[in-house]
Amino acid sequence: MRNLIYIFIGGGFGSVMRFLISEYTQKFWKMNAFPMGTFVVNITGCFLIGLLAAYFLKIDNSLKYLFITGVCGGYTTFSTFSAENFSLWQNGNYFILILYAFLSLIVGLLMVFLGFNLVRN
Numbered sequence: 001m002r003n004l005i006y007i008f009i010g011g012g013f014g015s016v017m018r019f020l021i022s023e024y025t026q027k028f029w030k031m032n033a034f035p036m037g038t039f040v041v042n043i044t045g046c047f048l049i050g051l052l053a054a055y056f057l058k059i060d061n062s063l064k065y066l067f068i069t070g071v072c073g074g075y076t077t078f079s080t081f082s083a084e085n086f087s088l089w090q091n092g093n094y095f096i097l098i099l100y101a102f103l104s105l106i107v108g109l110l111m112v113f114l115g116f117n118l119v120r121n
Helices: 002-028 036-058 063-075 077-090 094-120
Strands: none
Touching: 002 036, 002 063, 036 063, 036 077, 063 077, 077 094
C-alpha cells in the first residue's frame, strides 16, 4: 500500500512539473510548429530516469516507486518508453527493440488519428 501512495504522490508532482516546464519552455522558446515544451520534458525525463534507474540498481528501496514510477511516470511516459528500449538494447534484443519502437510510433499515430476521427465525425 505504501508503494501505491508513493506512486500517487510522485505522479501528481511529475504531472504538475510536466505542465509547468512544457508551458514555460514553449513560451520562452518560440519555434513555430516544433513542440519544444514537450521535447524538453521528454529529453529531461529520459535523463532523469537514467540517473534514477542507475541509482536504484545500487540501492534498492521503495523510494524507486516515488521517483521512477511516480515522478517520471507523471512527468513523461516517454522516459519509460526510452528506458525499456535501452533495456532491450542492453540485453541484445535488437529485433524486439526495433519492432517495439517502430510499432509504438506508427500504431500510436494511427490510434490518435482513429480516436480523433471517431469523435470528429
